[in-house]
Amino acid sequence: MDLTIHQNCPSCGAPIELHEADRLIRCPYCEVKNFMVSRGVLRFVLPDRAPENIERSEMFYAPYLRFKGNIYYCKGKHQKYKVVDTTQQGMNARALPPSLGLRPQAMPVSLVTEEIQGTFLRQTVKAKTLLERAALLTVIDSEKIKAPFYHRAYIGESLSCIYLPLYIKDEILYDAVTNKPLASGGSAENMRKSGSGYHPTWTPHFLATLCPQCGDALTGEHDSLILSCHNCHSSWAEQQGKFHSIDWSCVVSAETSMYYLPFWKIRVRSTAFGLETFADFLRITNQPLVIQEKHTEMDLVFWVPSFKLRPSTFLRMGKNITLRQAKIPDGEPKMVQRMHPVTLQRKEAIQSLKSILAGAALNKKKLLPLLPDLSFQPMSTELIYLPFSDKGHDFVQEQTGISLAKSVLHFGRKL
Structure with a gap:
């Protein structure tokens, strides 16, 4: 359950009510937005x-x-x-x-x-x-x-x-x-x-929510950890009391009604157990797939949800998107309207890599004992927004067909 917090607006001093996960604070009296650090x-x-x-x-x-x-x-x-x-x-x-x-x-x-x-x-x-x-x-x-x-x-x-x-x-x-x-x-x-x-x-x-690059207003939701500028198409994360730009892209769909969910695309290096490419990932998790040449040419990349979910759903989404990443086209730095907020930090996504690897393993008895000696070194991180179509009770990812219940997505924002 969330904490309910009483706080004064840093701009006008008016009393406002927050929740534990709130970072982008909008005062209902002066309407000024501030980012809490x-x-x-x-x-x-x-x-x-x-x-x-x-x-x-x-x-x-x-x-x-x-x-x-x-x-x-x-x-x-x-x-x-x-x-x-x-x-x-x-x-x-x-x-x-x-x-x-x-x-x-x-x-x-x-x-x-x-x-x-x-x-x-x-x-x-x-x-x-x-x-x-x-x-x-x-x-x-x-x-x-x-x-x-x-x-x-x-x-x-x-x-x-x-x-x-x-x-x-x-x-x-x-x-x-x-x-x-x-x-x-x-x-x-x-x-x-x-x-x-x-x-x-x-x-x-509190930080003023102005884009450090163009001076336009940054946008986001109350629990957003990443703020966006729709004027210069940039994304910003707070680090050590300042906004810093991050690498990001969006796989833009031709359908205008799409809802875009964010994922951390993390390219890693690991010399343990010969785990260096996507083909190695398929082998060590014992996937029922024929290893193709294109798999050996792909880097070892994990796709981790950038938003909080129930543990079982979090592992399933991370595993499925990672396994089907070959179907996802390259993105472009273009802002769209319906973007889900980023509520999971990059460092926590990195901490989840072993758990996602374990979740993908079909023979856990063989793989889990390897985890203590396994380590991943992040080489690059990019925030990717993927398009999901609205199917009533579910969102379905356009390229991979992976589905996510709307109720689970909503509940994740209360975790």
Whole structure:
């Protein structure tokens, strides 16, 4: 489930409501668009209902780390996946609840800003530890499979920090959201003394959505990671606080009603197991195809969806488009109207390559043990938009005939 976030417009200061995946923010009052950039994990605070006689400067906030994403793993002769949404303590404190439960999803949160008075307790649990704990869920889920792990990948994940407001009254520690006592205040007072104030790097900053090349307005949807300029036909991704152009193209259809879905076309190099060309990909995955000369002349290229999907659909789309890539013609740098937003970053697409290879393998018992010694080096990356025709409940790719249910595409934007 998404977080609902209360935020002020960076241009006019009006209150606006966001969702966790939002990056392109359009203010309904001044109608100015800004692109939000975080300098680390996003930090939120739950709304408190502390009594009026509690000084705001005496409040303090305990960190909780939230992981949301998909975990793919290979064990024995099986490839599995799990959707995880968990919130756990960002510090070790017995007096505090081990988790925030459903509260982050049930009530709106606010971005941490310098206007919030009080003390923020120091986060002592590293994000890596939370990922390891989330990975344990896959171990528990696969206890019946008595075999070693060969690979694990986190795809489409988001990591954030949510602060639980607290206060001390009559030497009793209270949860400021529910106003229920948690523990005696002695140890809590020591916790508060070890905290610190707000740090300026916690607040995200915003970029003006003007094309760096021609100055025209960049376009995209609220959850777009890539913005487009329809004036000079360029695409832009944020890197280190600035917009940088990316290589992209579109396989333009003669049909004007097409809907275009984005894919990362990643050309890779791997010297392991003789995996160098597309023909090698067909052999190692044991595809029931006759290897032709054209396959040996094709580079080793993976086609990865640039948008979030349920794990099973994500693997199926990546596998099928990769296997049928010979049918896809070259694209051209031409903007079209109906373009699905890019919601999966390039680096996450690269992390998915082993999972897609494993998903394509017909003999997983033979291929999966090879994964620990296999590595891919990206040589080039291009964003490609492919045309899909609207068939009512499904979208069907024009050149390959691969279909995707509209409901699955819609649900993917909530992951």
